[in-house]
Amino acid sequence: MFNLFKFSSPASFYPLAGRLTTLFAIASVILLAVGLYMRFFVAPTDYKQGEGYRIMFIHVPAAWMSMFIYVVMACWAAAGMIWHTRLSSMMATSLAPTGAMFTFIALWTGALWGKPMWGAWWVWDARLTSELILLFLYVGFMALESAIDDPRRAARASGLLALVGVVNIPIIYYSVQWWNTLHQGSSIKVVKGGVEASMSEIMIWTLLVMTFACWFYTIAVALNRVRSIILERESDSMWVKALLQGAKS
Amino acid sequence: MRDLTLAMRHRSDVLTTVFFFIIVVSLFPLGVGPEAQLLKEMAAGVVWVAALLASMLSLTRLFADDYHDGTLEQLLLVPQPLSLIVLGKVLAHWIISGLPLVLMSPLLGLQFGLEGDALLMLMLTLLIGTPVLSLLGAIGAALTLGLRGGGVLVSLLVLPLYIPVLIFGAGAVTANAMGMGAEGHLSLMGAILLLALVLAPWASAAALRISVE
Numbered sequence: 031m032f033n034l035f036k037f038s039s040p041a042s043f044y045p046l047a048g049r050l051t052t053l054f055a056i057a058s059v060i061l062l063a064v065g066l067y068m069r070f071f072v073a074p075t076d077y078k079q080g081e082g083y084r085i086m087f088i089h090v091p092a093a094w095m096s097m098f099i100y101v102v103m104a105c106w107a108a109a110g111m112i113w114h115t116r117l118s119s120m121m122a123t124s125l126a127p128t129g130a131m132f133t134f135i136a137l138w139t140g141a142l143w144g145k146p147m148w149g150a151w152w153v154w155d156a157r158l159t160s161e162l163i164l165l166f167l168y169v170g171f172m173a174l175e176s177a178i179d180d181p182r183r184a185a186r187a188s189g190l191l192a193l194v195g196v197v198n199i200p201i202i203y204y205s206v207q208w209w210n211t212l213h214q215g216s217s218i219k220v221v222k223g224g225v226e227a228s229m230s231e232i233m234i235w236t237l238l239v240m241t242f243a244c245w246f247y248t249i250a251v252a253l254n255r256v257r258s259i260i261l262e263r264e265s266d267s268m269w270v271k272a273l274l275q276g277a278k279s
Numbered sequence: 280m281r282d283l284t285l286a287m288r289h290r291s292d293v294l295t296t297v298f299f300f301i302i303v304v305s306l307f308p309l310g311v312g313p314e315a316q317l318l319k320e321m322a323a324g325v326v327w328v329a330a331l332l333a334s335m336l337s338l339t340r341l342f343a344d345d346y347h348d349g350t351l352e353q354l355l356l357v358p359q360p361l362s363l364i365v366l367g368k369v370l371a372h373w374i375i376s377g378l379p380l381v382l383m384s385p386l387l388g389l390q391f392g393l394e395g396d397a398l399l400m401l402m403l404t405l406l407i408g409t410p411v412l413s414l415l416g417a418i419g420a421a422l423t424l425g426l427r428g429g430g431v432l433v434s435l436l437v438l439p440l441y442i443p444v445l446i447f448g449a450g451a452v453t454a455n456a457m458g459m460g461a462e463g464h465l466s467l468m469g470a471i472l473l474l475a476l477v478l479a480p481w482a483s484a485a486a487l488r489i490s491v492e
Contacts, residue, residue: 174423183490183492187486187489187490190422193482194418195439202442202443
């Protein structure tokens, strides 16, 4: 039987992460190239928004990723709390900066798009505000993590914070939604018997390719980062020393 | 309770919180100018933001004193569940930092030109809302216990979590002023309070165990 917990040991996970990093990095580069080509040359000009709508192809995947990464991070944090596996909290730590980056990209591209479309860089709208709060949550997570010197305590404390945050996200999301709204609803809705979209097929495909590019990028970067964290935290263990010896000679 | 007597001995702490609250609120008319209409519209938001900041000011001391003199470690060993003890401490924190704000708020609302009904509503929302602030804040305070720069870190962690309370609290007063009825906002705040009452002491207890091990 395939043993899931075999790879929860940093020593056996490290080489696996190395192989996966390369794999996902290559996949992400290819998809990104295809996605960017489709985005700039294949996808038709929107009849209402003109060329400016092309920002959407990075804005929407970034916004999806920003929320999704937070949930994944919280899951890793929960796993780390429940099973006390070192690797889980390392994964949570390594996902946070990427999540914060995507949140920032979503906000930034949103501002660039908002200026010509809404005539304002920033409006106090539900989605914008909750995305901004998400950024604060990421920053808080990273700040707490770096403020605690003992890595074990840091991992557990920030993990708890991530869990508290994930309980709060729906509350924050709905509270700002009822408070004020201008951001358009999502154009893609999952309805009974398939996906219904208010945009042309080629746009959807471009969007999907870009989303998967972002996905694979996240996986590659997070795994790469977790490799560094493993080396740093396990630097006293035998296998890391052996690995470093091997690298030197 | 012990926490209350201790707090009463440091009476200046309570007064600092209240005066901080009053000063922050008074800064707004100085900043934006004394137009009565504008101030009236802003009143709920201003009072609420000030209450948020004031209740956060005293958060760092929630567990810090006990942590430094070792009482906290004893409390962890007591047979009663830790979350219950945390709840007691949070209650004490609310009585010394939240309740005075609730009592002061009508006076400040009056300065902003709010009238009878709106004042009552402001007081009511603060009465429901400030316990939530203390409960959520306890998690942040427990997590940052004994860290350098803990005070700033607490605000970074806790303020994003305060946002729903702020929105519904200030929203209830505004909705009431526009004659739309505030029941919806109030029941949502009540729901948040109950949720926080159940989950927050438990989370802070877990955070305390992490911090004190």
